[in-house]
Structures are given as structure tokens and as C-alpha cells.
Amino acid sequence: MGCKSSSSVQRYASVIGVKTEALDRYKELHANPWPEVNAQLKQSNIQNYSIYLTQFPDGNHYLFGYFEYTGKDFDADMKRMGTDPKTKEWWSHTDPMQLPLENRDKGDWWKAMEEVYHLD
Template sequence: MQRMGMVIGVKPDMVDTYKRLHAAVWPEILALLADCNIANYTIFLREPENLLFGYYEYHGSDYEADMAKMAANPKNQEWWSFCIPCQAPLDTRQQGEWWAMMEPVFHMD
């Protein structure tokens, strides 16, 4: 299992929209996440900085293939069409990232 952490901004005028979207995530998206070997997915919001911190556990054996499968899914692309306009990616993210991935530095079981 891999533990994944990531961060992105949320536009101040879109915080309520983002919260509303995630209060009722579409069942197809939840099923797709599970099908792509993602569990314990949680998104935290820090206001007033308007930062989103995402955490999930990846239980598969081919992360790149699972992420490609997720990105290619038409329902997920529709979901992203609502979420992406709410987000403000960090200028310091790596090439090809939307959410900036974070390095794990501590974990306690």
C-alpha cells in the first residue's frame, strides 16, 4: 500500500461550490476510485488560506495504469469539469501535476 498526500488551492469564490460537490460525490466516481485501487480518500479544507489537502491509500500494483484509467473515464471527465474550475493549482507543482504531490515524512500505525 502507498499513502499519497497532495495539495491544491481552491478559489475563494468557489469554496461553497466545492464543498457542495463533495457533500454528494456521484456514486460512479466513488465506484471508479475503488476500481482504481484507491481507499480512504479524504480531502481537508484549510480556510482562510483556501488550501485543499488530499490523502488516499493506493492498494494496486500499477499506479500509472490506474491513474490513466481514471483520467480516461468519461464520467470522471464530467466530474472534473465541475471540480477543476474551483481549483487553483500551486505555482510550485511539478510538470504534469494538477494537485501538487507531497513527500511523506512521518507515519504512525
Template sequence: MKRYGSVIRVKPDKLEEYKQLHASTWPEVLRMIAACNIRNYSIYYKDGLLFSYYEYVGENYEQDMAKMAADPMTQEWWAVCKPCQEPLESRQDGEWWASMEEVFHFG
């Protein structure tokens, strides 16, 4: 199992819309997240930033992420969520959410 953290800005005028979207996340999207071996997925908010945490329990992360990206319902979901978000300038090429370095874990 590997832990992942990432961060992105949420547009101030879109915060409530983003919260509402995630209060009623589409079941097909949740099923795809589970099918791609993601567990304990959480998104937190603070001071204009969204922090995402999840645990990956699969064997081939790149393959599972490609499977998710190819899913039509997931693509629709992302299209609805993306207007609420503003990526960090410091993100890596190809990233929307900026990957974070884990500097401490206890457990």
C-alpha cells in the first residue's frame, strides 16, 4: 500500500459548488475509484486549498490511473469539477493536482 497526497486551489466563488458536488459524488465515479485500487480517499479544505489523500492498494499504479482516465463517466465528472479548481504553478508537467512529498508518517 502506498499513500498519496496532492494539492490544488479551489476558486473562491466555486467552493460551495465543489462541496455540493462531492456531497453527491456520482456512484459510477466512486465505483471506478474502488476498481482502480484506491482506498481511504479524502479531500480537505483550508484557506483556498484542497488537499487530497488516498491509499493505493494495487500492483500497477500507472495502469490503474490510465483505466480511470479512460472511463467516460470519470471524464464527465472531471469536466464538472475542473472549473472549480485552479492548479498550482509549481505542479509537475502533466499534473492537474500537484503531488506532495510525504515527510512524516506514523502508524
């Protein structure tokens, strides 16, 4: 994930494709996220998390994710989140709906984005 740091807050943005036939279910899941998944995100020092949906002129749909990280060890927090049983179960529902971009970093699911402007 792409990151920019401002004091103790690190900002991350990323993008991934989403299957057209899965749009309704994806939105439905995120309209009612599981409390355990939200709790794990907070325990992993993630705040101000948003996911946006858009359709490009070629007809493909993409998700843009943004969150702020306030912890001290991003890799450890992400590893812990990745081993959480409820989060893994959530991903077993959402991952098949997504279409990872070919040019993402090795080991990443979402493609990291570079921050080119920020205003506090």
C-alpha cells in the first residue's frame, strides 16, 4: 500500500478492480460490516477508512480505498490482522469479488497508490 506520513498519521491509498456482477453484494456487505472486522481494523491502528466505487469509460469498475494508520509497526499490525479468524472469513467473501491489478506489488492484493498532494 502507498503511504505518506504526516506527524504520527500515515495515509494509505490503494485501488483494485471489482466484478460487475458482484457490485450489489459488495455494497451490501460494506453497508453492514461485521463488528468484529471493524474492531480488528481499529485494533490494527487503522482509522478514517473509506472505500469508494467508480466505473471507468471502458466499463470496468474499480474500488479506491483510503485509510490512516496511527500505529508504530505497520507490518506487524497487518500481519496480526491477516491472522484474525473473523477478518479471514470476511476476506473469503470479499476477495472473490475483487480483480487485483496486474501491476500491483508482489504480495499485495490491492495496488498501492502514490500520494501527489495533501492539504492539512
